[in-house]
Amino acid sequence: MGDIEVNVSFPLDDEGFFRRECPFCRKEFKVLLTKEELGTLAHEGIDSFMIAPQEEVSLDEDVQREVEYCCPYCGQGAPKDSWWTQEQLAYVNIFAQNIIASIVNESFLGPLKRNLGHQSSGPISISFKGREMEQQEPWISPEVNDMDGFDLPCCHRKIKIEDGKMSCIHCFFCGFTHERL
Numbered sequence: 001m002g003d004i005e006v007n008v009s010f011p012l013d014d015e016g017f018f019r020r021e022c023p024f025c026r027k028e029f030k031v032l033l034t035k036e037e038l039g040t041l042a043h044e045g046i047d048s049f050m051i052a053p054q055e056e057v058s059l060d061e062d063v064q065r066e067v068e069y070c071c072p073y074c075g076q077g078a079p080k081d082s083w084w085t086q087e088q089l090a091y092v093n094i095f096a097q098n099i100i101a102s103i104v105n106e107s108f109l110g111p112l113k114r115n116l117g118h119q120s121s122g123p124i125s126i127s128f129k130g131r132e133m134e135q136q137e138p139w140i141s142p143e144v145n146d147m148d149g150f151d152l153p154c155c156h157r158k159i160k161i162e163d164g165k166m167s168c169i170h171c172f173f174c175g176f177t178h179e180r181l
């Protein structure tokens with residue numbers, strides 16, 4: 001069996017921003033990702049489900065190992081696969097489940113059906129009653145155009161944040177603290 005290619009496309013808002021959620025404070029914000037970053041999202045998402053569940057890695061250990069992004073609100077850092085919103089996780093999970101279903105259907109039920117199919121030409125007919133694992137149609141709500149844009153001059157990137165009274169915003173990409181006027 002070769003590698004399985006899955007194309008998970010995530011909804012973006014009209015300006016191309018992608019929703020993220022902080023694993024610490026659970027607040028949502030959006031980032032404008034490059035084409036390349038968007039392209040790797042699907043793989044990261046699926047991988048995080050397909051890899052055998054690791055022993056519950058505590059976030060603290062993770063942070064020390066590979067902090068890649070910082071929360072704009074609370075400033076805490078976490079690896080890049082820690083920023084899924086609950087809805088994105090549920091959405092990616094459907095793709096992962098479908099992959100598992102197709103693996104089971106193809107590699108187990110498929111050959112079984114074909115073998116039984118040959119035998120049915122004889123005097124004894126065996127019918128196959130195994131049920132295929134069902135595939136679900138992935139669904140995620142379309143992205144809405146909420147939140148306010150915020151420029152990150154440190155990285156020449158843009159994010160969108162919920163308008164709050166925060167006196168400073170941390171750069172998602174480098175963690176730099178920007179005072180808000």
Ligand SMILES: [Zn+2]
Binds near residue numbers: 074076
């Ligand atoms: Zn946070």
Ligand SMILES: [Zn+2]
Binds near residue numbers: 152156171172174176
């Ligand atoms: Zn930055």
